[in-house]
Amino acid sequence: TGEDNPDNSFGPGGSGGAEGEGLVGNISLAGSSTVFPIASAVAEEFQRKHAGVDITVQSTGSGGGFANFFCKGRTDFNNASRSIAEEEKRNCSENGVEWHKINVATDALTVIVNNETDFVDHLTVEELRSIWKPDPVETWSEVRDGFPDETIERYGAAETSGTFDYFTEAVVGEEGAHTQAYQATEDDNQIVTGVSGSQYAIGYFGFAFYQGNTDRVKALGIDNGDGPVKPSLETAQSGEYAPLSRPLFTYAAQDSMTKKHIAEFARFYVRQSANRELIAESIGYVPNTDEQMREQLDQLNQFIQQA
Amino acid sequence: MNDDTTTTSVATDDQLIETDPGMGGLSEREESTPVTESTVIESRHLNVWYNDTQAIRDVSMEIPENQVTAMIGPSGCGKSTFLRCINRMNDLIDAARVEGELLFNGKDVYDEDVDPVALRRRIGMVFQQPNPFPKSIYDNVAYGLRVQDRTDNLDERVERALKRAALWDEVSDQLDESGLELSGGQQQRLCIARAIAADPEVILMDEPASALDPVATSKIEDLIDDLSEEYTVVIVTHNMQQAARISDKTAVFLTGGELVEFGNTNEIFENPESDRVEDYITGKFG
Amino acid sequence: MNDDTTTTSVATDDQLIETDPGMGGLSEREESTPVTESTVIESRHLNVWYNDTQAIRDVSMEIPENQVTAMIGPSGCGKSTFLRCINRMNDLIDAARVEGELLFNGKDVYDEDVDPVALRRRIGMVFQQPNPFPKSIYDNVAYGLRVQDRTDNLDERVERALKRAALWDEVSDQLDESGLELSGGQQQRLCIARAIAADPEVILMDEPASALDPVATSKIEDLIDDLSEEYTVVIVTHNMQQAARISDKTAVFLTGGELVEFGNTNEIFENPESDRVEDYITGKFG
């Protein structure tokens, strides 16, 4: 698609003088809105080095990306906040699209309450489930003895989002099994606002967002059987913070890896996954450790070799 | 100006004119002509301009009470303009400008303190094209009363107006139907009923029958004859025969907005003073 | 049909009619009337309908070359319709339907293989309202030549046409200005110039002077007189005096689309065969 037009010296956004390493071509990414900030940040950085490369990033949702783009051979990468589903695998192979999964960061879903809420500091997974399952408890006192007899106000992610999917599976253990009695929203700001407005509110969203709002809401520890663990970069990286830390991926298409500039971009993407400044500070996810990153890089290089 | 003499001479005519029943070959209304006349409307040196073109030129005349006064003259001579001055309908035309005096019961209607809306409530108007509102017959007739907040005995007043306009028998069982569904002649009588329902003192009619067929026209003419018992009627018409048939007084305007002659209808038609009027009446031009 | 007899009798008149110069009291064109006439346009039992209403009823007549043929008749009698049949302008009206024959130089213009566009290039037309294009005077006159791809010597032809239409002296120094800036009479002469620029054989004119003042009208009449030296002119007019002044032949249509009488103008005006035509010409109706 698209004619490559290297001789395009017009615009300031164009190639201008420095041609970097002379890489030239198009790269397209689509998929998860959760991964979108990472992808576009990485793309922005790569673009800075290789002005001849043209990258587009679309936020379509993981599933939309697989169904409409990636498995039809229309994109080079699909970002995903979950692993590829069976149906999507089938779809891909029907179209002859071979893929490789890259772990680009970890997201720690954070359960939050009001800063002033002092009766609760942590919840067990079981208690969390009783709050969010399809037929949930109504008051805090039903969650744990000693909690006040007040109605729970719930704020969570919209049901069409990957965050919702992941939270439901991790906490309730079944796809889509989530209460309907909650304020669903696309805008994490609203969850913060809602929770900071009531002592008896509870909500969840990505760790990234919590980091920017530590003064307004408080994160709960999660007890998965080994005692309560507070969410942090370290606990998430180490896997202690379970089950609410989830890996974020990008899926690379094999055919695309034959192109030098795309393969180079894939390597760059992986290398950036351990970039603490970019992933953690600037975006707010949990970066890979150097070790994890090198492992990913080896696998990727193998995959590129195959292609 | 030369022509002024004519005009002025008309204005200074006696107010008390004895009608001569024997002379009324053309006028069919001899029997109802009253012997004394009191003036309801009087114009004094009236001039009207539309932007820079003058439509009425120094017109002075007195319109007597409870008579039918006809205005005739070729197209564009200012008949409608004069009529529309009387109830200040010309206010609605931005370009129109009026000078001189126009007295209604002795009060200049163009005085600062005259509210044209109040004025129009005492001077009814009927137009060339029947223009009933797209409302029921009843609501058409009641309209004037309603805007004047005189809604007591509404049914009665509506009925009386329709009877007065000789329409009651034809529409009494369809008062709720739209006024637009009537025939042209009926519509025009409805408009007359609408105008008289609010008991005006004067009724102005601008070629009320020119859009109608002969049968409807003759009904309207009969009606006008009737109306003059109670109302002062001022009527503009193109049709000389009609003016002769229905009016007591006739004013002849000629091109340029001059009033060339004004007097008893039978005199004007049988023995016009001015040659130009004679030429006009006998159809030499116009 | 009763009336057919009249019409048919006209159609079976001799093709060669000798004019009688002595009779031409009304016609001013006696001197230029040729002695023999060859027919350019001939209609045979022509009928035209608009949807279901018939506008032309079984009209047969022959229009001679290089003469002015006038068509007169009351409003709505089908004069324009007949004119518009000749160059098939009625094709543009979906509702119009034509039956019978209409020959131009012996060829039926309604034949399958006739291209109306080609036909109109040989028959020019001038309309009631002057309708110059909103283009320059030059482009107006050149229009017909350009659409016919005859652009050689364009300047010359434009000049000739404007001279022919007696307009050159007035506009020669403003050829680049818009045709809309001319006066009504000039516009109409421009339209005539536009029509003759492309050298048609026949010029149809539908009340070409009815929108003009008397001075402009007389210029157009003079022009028509001139044109008939070179062209066959067919003209519709409301104005009987005009028909009498400028035409050699006159066709009188009466309501319903019948051709009641057709013949030399002076004969028609002085001695009409039919009473109805006489009534019409003397102004009893219409």
Add this chain to the structure above:
Amino acid sequence: MTAAESAESRDTEFGSVSQVKGVAFEYLTLAASLVGIVALAVLLGYVSADALGVGPAEPAWFLVFLLTLVVPAIGFVWYAARTPGVADVLERLVVRVIGGAELAVALVVLFIVSDVQFWFLLYTVGVVPAAALVLYGRVADDPRVEFPVPLVVLVVGLLAGYLLKGPVDTFPIDVLIALWMLGVPVASYFGLRWRARAGTVAGVLVGLGILAGATAAGFGLAAVSGLGPEAGFVVALTPGVLVASYAAEVALDEPVGRRGLLFPVVLLVGALLGQAVVTALGLAGPEPWLDAQFLTSAPSRFAEQAGLYPAIIGSVFIISLVAVFSFVFGVGCAVYLEEYAPQSGYGGMATNVVQVNIANLAGVPSVVYGLLGLGIFVNLIGLGFGIVLVAAMTLSLLILPIVIISSQEAIRSVPDSQRQAAYGMGATRWQTVKSVVIPEAVPGILTGSILALGRAIGETAPLIIIGLPTTVFNAPTGLFGKGSAMPMTIYGWAFLPDEAFREGVLAAGVVTLMVILLSINSVAIYVRNNYQRGS
């Protein structure tokens, strides 16, 4: 009895009917007419304040520029409004600046998004010979180059150009291409115009002067702005020559009107003076989000570096395509319905159905057009996701009914007597349409179409549905390239957590979009007011 006497017995007090209700109502209606406009103006005021970052500016800073720039400018406009010739000149000058700038942006975009060398081939091998033939046919009256011939030459030439694209690989540099494709025609046009005015020598001088001046200005602009020399060249050539030529004509022909040319001087002097004063006094000015950097950089996750450049180019490219598609098909359809379509019988019924269908299409929600684009262009035809062409085609269909309906109105307002005159002269239907109907209807058609384009430039929902990306870093390259559009990028910013995006970058985006939109619409309104029939 005189009138006065008779009056004694009568009621001459007409009284007055209470007008309070009426006056109150009149003001109510006036207020209603203004409420929406005022509300929008206030909100846009806030957005502009955010976009221009007036927060940190000191009041004195505003005062200085109020005195040096705003007051003189308003004073000048006030003076112009009262001096007839000057007002005209001022209005035309402003419109030429705006129109020229729009043209320049469109042309620069064309050079950016497309393969200039390809255009060069098509132009040189296709357009130039065909145009030369037409010209020759006109001048020499040669029947051999009648109608189909130039068209055939054009088609063959374009095809040849297309085929040559592969084999030919040496091209002149872009500046020369721009000079050849733009400079030569523009210079010839103005050269001829001045030849008619002032003789051959002047014409040649003007032509050469334009070429030389534009080239020099192009390189000059390139040096200061960082744009390529071609872009500078285009800018100097379009608004530059347009305005300069107009200014020269005014200066020569209109002794009163030429005072209007002082307006730019007033602005420039005011701005420089104001700048000098605030620098001297050390006054803090606003810190605008909407600045050159914003307009020339790609999106970024850092608010300070974020820009709208690729989206602006994307939008302009898409809108140019939409203009072509919707204009061609919209006007074509309108001409068909008004001039060709049967009006009676079964054909007439079909026409009627099409007519009703168009009215209904105008009422279909834009998001549904997105589904159309997704279903037909993306999935059925398989043109591809998120590409410029699909976006342009979808938006074209979206505004097509509006263009058709307004063009029909324009065509209908051409008096029938004009058509009759043309047919009566033996013009064919097409000749009538081409030479009489369309020239008369063009202002109305243009106005309606431009307003419709304004609608298209702000449409977002269908673009979301067809999957246009919110983030791209480069301007689109070609029809099948991926690109974004201004509203898409702005939409993306609306949901970013970073406050700086919401309050600064977003506002800058909104203001950019509105400025582009309003400048497009003002041209439409100018066309309507100045070229309406009968003027």
Add this chain to the structure above:
Amino acid sequence: MSAEPADLTGGTEARSLRERLVHAAFLLCAIVSVLTTVGIVGALLVDAVGFFTNYSLGRFLGGTNWSPGIHPVSFGVLPLVFGTIVVTITSAAVALPIGVLTAIYLSEYASDRVRTYLKPALEILAGVPTIVYGILALVYLTPFLKATLFPSISTFNVLSASLMVGIMIVPMVASISEDAMNAVPDSLRQAGYGLGATKFEVSTGIVVPAAISGIVSSFILALSRAIGETMIVVVAAGSNARLPSVRYDELLGLSIPYVHPADVFLEPAQPMTSAMVQLASSDITGGSLGYNALFAIGITLFVITLAMNVVSELIVRRYREEYQ
């Protein structure tokens, strides 16, 4: 008789060829508009049929629960319809009176000079991109309302979105209504004044009733526009597909259910259009039931707006006849 028989058999081949080519080209353009409709219906039907074979129309139209992601998934469209209706009615409550008053001002009161400035200004109102309106609502209007009138208003809420939709459709109501009022013959106004009616009485008692069918048709078109409005609600109204929560009031020992306006207007909602945008950019797998629901809503929306357009067309046709 003239010697040469006329040759009128048409012009050159080239001319008729050109005529036919041109005719065909214009016809082609006209066909595009028909194809557009076919395309819309086709594109919507294919996937909507896929949806309705797996999910009954009755459950779709009658269902009170819209949860394409929460299991068991359910696609009751009523919550979305509720969102659409609330936004439409609220915006109509703003726009219809303002629009009609504006039309009255333009047609009865405004001088020509005022009109020449006011009408383009109103056109600008209609030309502002809806995404801009959405952002104005989200970033400026909502915080303003929160700071002044409604401290409890949500970030995403029905009220500010509806106000903006209202402002957007005012010009539509105004311009169509004004056309209708201009079509009222002047003779009716004259009759009114002649009977001693004031300008106010003539405007409201004669002109407006006489133009009523045009005004109604402008209402329908404006409502149809509000129903289809997407970006304002996507950006400013949130994405909560919900029916309004019912509160109960104890009265005489009975608990009376009622809907509190705050629950309707100050809270988020999800109209049909915004659900479509959400689905189109969501995590839902392409080709799945949830994805096809997009087209089911699309066709519902299409049918509703089509019906409204047809109705308004019929009404307009009737009022045109009235004054012919």
